Amino acid sequence: MDSISYYLQTVLNGILAGCIYALFAMGLTLIYGVLNFVNFAHGELIMWGAYFLFLFMGEPFGLPLYAAIFPALALTGCLGLAMDYSVFRPIRRANRLTLLIAAMGLSVFLRNAAQFFWGAEVRTYGLEVTAGMRFFGLYITAPQMAIIAVTLLCVAAVYLLFFKSRLGKSMRALSDNLDLARISGIDTKRAILAAWVISAVLAAVGGILLALDTNLSPEMGVINLIKAFAATLIGGVGNLWGALLGGMLIGLAENLGVLFISPGYKDAVAFVIMVIILLARPYVIIGERSD
């Protein structure tokens, strides 16, 4: 491999990682925007989405991949709704710390539940490993092309939904000011439910793509969530474009970083970026929003 394609391959690796982070970050930022808290159980939606696909592809369903995706996404959407109904709705008006702790507790519960059903061992969908295709000296596999294509599709779909539909408008109104939205006669309940479904489906899409590209494990969500969180912070919390941009930036920064510093510090790149932003904008986790 010559040195130009060596760097280009690294950039591609960064984009792939970035796509996954961006999908996670978009869901995270959406819930933050609408409900004004960081859903630390988002990682478990990612993981359960991937495991739901595993469920439908295995016995007794035995569906092929393309058919199993739809019930898996639907079930993850339902899980999102169930999370809201059972945990977050009763404490909708509670302060942020309560919501944060509830989300963390839910995260641990869902992770252990997955481990109870599927065990702690790492699994795969059992698809054949294939060598990547070669374009201009770069290797890319089918799941990786899917990652890029699906991310673009999701971004487009979310854009249309958010800026071109009534539902999206009501979600944005909610995000700006909950009480004002309510007074203006916006169906806030419907908008909140929609936000949960979209956030959960985005998480499932990301989780499935990640699992297709690597493996499934009960820890897969929580490990990547911190990166997604950093991505939302970079992009400005509640900002969808920001989430996309933040995800890409972190993916690229940590991969390009590996070429120059010891890869042992790969995670540090994301954390350093996150810490700097938290220092600059601490209200994201602890304080009130400026509005």
Added chain:
Amino acid sequence: MKKLALLVAVIAVLAFAAAPSARAAETIKIGAAFALSGSIAVYGEGFKKCIDLAVEEINAKGGIKGKKIEIVYEDNKSNPKDCVTAVRKLITVDKVPVIFGPAGSSNFMATAPVAQENKVVLISAQGAAVGLTKAGEYIFRVFPSDTLQGPHLAKLAMSKGYKKVPVMYVNNDWGLGLKNAFVDAYKKMGGTVTDIIAYDEKKTDYRTELLRASKGNPPAIVNLTYINEGAVQFKQAFEMGIKTQWLCGSAARAPKMVELAGKAAEGVIGTYPSVPQNTKQYQAFKEAYKKKYGDDKIPIFGDYNYDMVYVTARAIERGGYTADGIRKALPQAAKGFKGVTGDKTFDSERSPKFAEYGIWVVKDGKIEDYKK
């Protein structure tokens, strides 16, 4: 007066409540701080199966001097912090004099000083890190140290004609210890290490690390990796068209790794402390395992865990059921004891004195012994 009656009643109730635990003391309790959840629970579940098998066998033959062995499992959640919590709980609440320690050298080494301070025996059945037992005289292992493995891996690289290699390793006590042992021995044999790449555990994406290791298309890359990490890495290397001879240590040698990586793991070779499988001890173990669990896929390090139970039981029988008794009796109990994994005699570092190393290779989706 009424108060006094109440007090008597309370004491009576407490005394009754305490009675079952007095009965329970008639079993021989051994603690086990194992990874039952978290990232290396893959290993923990397999260890537990083999420990349970050995305990069942010993109990079926009448236990230790008529007392049955009971293992108190405590989940260590696969991270050093919770390992310490688990070991502390076993020491202070369950009050066991001997504990089977956590897998993962970093995890084990975090708990060793705690056991040493509390004068409780701690044994490892899979810790290979060089300084694993250095915390003190209460810390033992039935698994050979990497001080012995490093030179074997270096010899393997040289014998295949690889005089220049980059080295990748998982950034923890085990990876670092083996990396140092390998690099020292390899340089002494005249080899050159072109790059050293440390990486973190539990990642899902190692593409750029792999890319860096493959810079200049080296004919071989030494990768001291684990099961999950190895599977992800070989898969991603395969997808990126990296063609090289992977040379690994013992921790990646698991059917699970091959199952996860599929054909991408084909041709990977590595060293491991080999257990001769033609001994009658091994055959009996394999047979018993198959009978209890219905398959003959012996979990990685399962045989060492099995031996650990027997060595410990022998020490309790000789030295009595106290930490000091076990500690003093362990060397004699193990001396010349031929377990499933061979002669378990301890050296002065409380590690196995003898170890054979073999070479493993992935061939047609199976792990086999490498034949030249």
